[in-house]
Amino acid sequence: MDVFDKCESAIGPLGQYANQAEGYYVFPKLEGELSNKMMFQGKERLVWSLNNYLGLANNPEVRKADAQGAADWGMAYPMGARMMSGQTRYHEELEQKLAAFVNRESAYLLNYGYQGMVSIINAMVDRKDVIVYDSEAHACIIDGMRLHFGKRFVYPHNNMENLEKELRRATKIVDKTGGGILVITEGVYGMAGDLGKLDEIVAFKEKYNFRLLIDDAHGFGTMGPTGAGTDEHFGLQDQVDLYFGTFAKSMAGIGAFVASKQSVVKYLKYNMRSQIYAKSLPMPMVIGALKRLEMLKNEPEHRKNLWKIVNALQSGLRAKGLDLGVTASPVTPVFLKGGIPEATQITYDLRENYNIFCSIVAYPVIPKGQILLRLIPTAIHTLEDVEYTVKAFAEVKQKLDNQEYKLEMKAMTAE
Numbered sequence: 001m002d003v004f005d006k007c008e009s010a011i012g013p014l015g016q017y018a019n020q021a022e023g024y025y026v027f028p029k030l031e032g033e034l035s036n037k038m039m040f041q042g043k044e045r046l047v048w049s050l051n052n053y054l055g056l057a058n059n060p061e062v063r064k065a066d067a068q069g070a071a072d073w074g075m076a077y078p079m080g081a082r083m084m085s086g087q088t089r090y091h092e093e094l095e096q097k098l099a100a101f102v103n104r105e106s107a108y109l110l111n112y113g114y115q116g117m118v119s120i121i122n123a124m125v126d127r128k129d130v131i132v133y134d135s136e137a138h139a140c141i142i143d144g145m146r147l148h149f150g151k152r153f154v155y156p157h158n159n160m161e162n163l164e165k166e167l168r169r170a171t172k173i174v175d176k177t178g179g180g181i182l183v184i185t186e187g188v189y190g191m192a193g194d195l196g197k198l199d200e201i202v203a204f205k206e207k208y209n210f211r212l213l214i215d216d217a218h219g220f221g222t223m224g225p226t227g228a229g230t231d232e233h234f235g236l237q238d239q240v241d242l243y244f245g246t247f248a249k250s251m252a253g254i255g256a257f258v259a260s261k262q263s264v265v266k267y268l269k270y271n272m273r274s275q276i277y278a279k280s281l282p283m284p285m286v287i288g289a290l291k292r293l294e295m296l297k298n299e300p301e302h303r304k305n306l307w308k309i310v311n312a313l314q315s316g317l318r319a320k321g322l323d324l325g326v327t328a329s330p331v332t333p334v335f336l337k338g339g340i341p342e343a344t345q346i347t348y349d350l351r352e353n354y355n356i357f358c359s360i361v362a363y364p365v366i367p368k369g370q371i372l373l374r375l376i377p378t379a380i381h382t383l384e385d386v387e388y389t390v391k392a393f394a395e396v397k398q399k400l401d402n403q404e405y406k407l408e409m410k411a412m413t414a415e
């Protein structure tokens with residue numbers, strides 16, 4: 001056998017559709033300005049696929065700060081890992097401002113959310129410790145856990161009864177090993193838009209001894225009275241022991257951070273392998289992030305616009321009988337019944353006949369027989385965009401109910 005054999009024969013649950021789907025359903029090329037309308041295959045489409053929640057991706061002031069950062073520093077600066085030769089006062093300033101924004105003593109930058117989360121988990125637990133986590137945890141949480149030598153227990157998504165059962169089990173184990181318990185959830189679940197039940201999880205702290213880590217990739221900048229995140233929304237910043245946010249969404253950049261007590265952040269600084277053994281975040285990213293954070297703090301209008309669009313879109317779709325599940329965040333999932341053939345037909349119809357571009361999620365990412373069309377409203381969508389989209393989705397639902405979508409996978413190219 002050759003390790004390359006699998007590349008020919010078993011390209012994986014998603015890869016199996018590559019030949020028919022690539023370039024259209026997967027790896028599509030969206031072109032033009034990052035905005036509510038972009039070009040796809042030569043035609044302008046209304047785009048609901050970008051996690052550009054606050055519309056900062058193409059904000060002129062943000063673009064100016066990014067360009068200035070690159071002009072002043074280039075992409076190379078600083079050279080080396082933070083610990084060796086990659087420390088700057090701008091990295092430190094950004095960390096101080098992030099910590100203040102999320103109401104924590106201290107924060108540390110991560111080059112990417114994904115690797116950062118893997119590394120936070122890896123650093124926080126040793127073989128005596130037990131991790132208890134939600135079954136719908138993001139891949140970065142799962143991968144962080146794969147490095148863990150101790151026990152890990154999963155509870156069904158947001159099922160608090162089962163969480164308690166696992167906490168009881170974990171407590172028995174750490175009583176013997178002398179370790180601790182780390183509970184991991186997300187603030188906002190990025191597929192269905194529902195929130196981690198932070199209030200109920202935190203309430204277990206009265207009975208069980210554990211630390212809580214939240215991945216708030218979708219909540220940072222969107223949730224809470226000041227946009228400081230899902231724990232701010234719940235009024236529980238003092239109970240969430242480790243807060244993780246990424247710059248990939250509301251901040252429309254790249255990079256991430258973790259925030260906590262000073263001693264914990266100091267420990268992470270000296271133990272997170274993703275940061276010790278990797279080059280520091282480049283200066284334009286840091287300068288750009290400082291600008292974005294200032295806007296998050298001082299320009300609440302972006303968040304207000306976002307929520308105006310979210311509320312109009314979600315109430316409009318619900319009024320037309322579409323099933324949005326239990327979203328409580330800007331993430332707007334439209335659940336329909338069907339398999340991959342219907343999912344591709346609907347996506348094709350939306351793109352070609354309505355010029356609406358949204359993301360499509362089907363089995364194996366979600367259960368068989370379900371289709372999820374995922375809409376991400378942003379601050380730069382308009383109420384006309386919403387009205388048009390609600391009407392289009394109502395028509396699509398009607399067609400699906402009338403079984404108008406043919407049962408074969410639609411060819412990917414536009415005629």
Ligand SMILES: Cc1ncc(COP(=O)(O)O)c(C=O)c1O
Nearest residue numbers: 112113114138190215217246248
């Ligand atoms: C819940 C969640 N955690 C972590 C990440 C990874 O963050 P990054 O894109 O900064 O690597 C993402 C996706 O971006 C995410 O949705």
